[in-house]
Amino acid sequence: MRFLEKLKLIQNENNSLLCIGLDTDVLKIPPSLQNSNNPQLEFNKRIIEVTSDFVCAYKLNLAFYESAGERGYETIHKTLECIPKEIITIADGKRGDIGNTAEQYAKIIFDDWKFDAATVNPYMGKDSVEPFIKNKNNCAFILALTSNPGSHDFQYLEVSGRPLYEHVVAKATSWNVKKNIGLVAGATHPEELKRIRAMVPEMPLLIPGIGTQKGDMEATVRNGCDKNGLLALINVSRGIIFASGGNDFAARARESAIKIQNEINVIRNNYFG
């Protein structure tokens, strides 16, 4: 199934724009799981079990699995096996390299692990992105305007009267022959998010920065959705999975996911009816 079709289906079915970021820091896993065979995997399983009815996507931050050493590779595999097939899975690795190397990264992410989508860094240009958009069922979320303080270092530099990130948006649009490119646009920049959505009315937008990074939810939903109140994937990581640092982590994560899903839906209903 084409990526966009799968995304719309699950966003409607679960009535959710919420993407949960599985940034599963082994140091933050609660005591009750620390003695299990693979605490990181057990943690993810529990989070997925209690939240999968309330999300459209899970995003795995690859750094947190790589830093777990060789078993990280298997943890990613087995985490994906726990995710219901209709939910979008995103490999958040922000890869970007010359063609023959980008092909290796795309192979791991799409062929081995079988993610639906990957985040990709645009700095090295078209040949670094191409391996991620070969298959119409896979989506590349290209970094446009990121949520972090460092986004101000280069992404706003003015090129021909427009900020660099808008040039990235324009190039991404020109590469989007198979309709399988999305953009990363941070919730910490709500006005810019509005401009980006206006440039790409039909592209999925992966929006980090809500929660720990303090993005504005109301503006994010209003500005990030398409005209039907869809196609925004609003990511929350630490704010959900580490809502509690204790043994009640799963119950608290569930509460937090439901609360955020509802908060998003109230705003969607107000603006998109």
Add this chain to the structure above:
Amino acid sequence: MRFLEKLKLIQNENNSLLCIGLDTDVLKIPPSLQNSNNPQLEFNKRIIEVTSDFVCAYKLNLAFYESAGERGYETIHKTLECIPKEIITIADGKRGDIGNTAEQYAKIIFDDWKFDAATVNPYMGKDSVEPFIKNKNNCAFILALTSNPGSHDFQYLEVSGRPLYEHVVAKATSWNVKKNIGLVAGATHPEELKRIRAMVPEMPLLIPGIGTQKGDMEATVRNGCDKNGLLALINVSRGIIFASGGNDFAARARESAIKIQNEINVIRNNYFG
């Protein structure tokens, strides 16, 4: 030892600016090694044994190890154990992410694997680079102007009368408080390399693009070195490690490394005497 000091020592000791890129594609490993327990590791061991007298650095392209699955993590570890301690080791992963995630990547690369240096993507700005430059003994090679065709998509965009990559060079200079930042500048852009070297007379430059990518060696050495004919790390990957696809791969890699080392040194002698 500080990174710059270690680099100068080995460049003088081995009289070499050559960096060999261990882009060890498992599909290209010769038949004689295919039945060994870990063909990728065996291949690297043999390459290192026969070339380590002629190089200043080895660069491991992380994609080729990640795509080997869970054993890739161990292969990186054991490959590094085979490299003589005085030689520079570079993790080429072009990582770049928000602070807490970049910290995870830096931890794997510097604390777990114990590389000397890493390549880093600048698009997300200062907080994505900082974890890689915390320790004065570790170097972050920030992508300035890459060697691939896609380098023309964004890196040349004009910002206040100068190409974007020069803004990256300027920012990198301003972040270089511990003198442990380097830049990636492709051999396929020799005139731009000259401009970059003029901007950063004392920074190490990691220069890919010689060999398969057809960069010009004479211009690369002339334009990439510091005033003493040092501080350029001229990377060749496939042109050395896959000089032969057959069972004579080690002998041919050695010949190729010596030939390129000499070629570089003839040019150095001409220009830097």
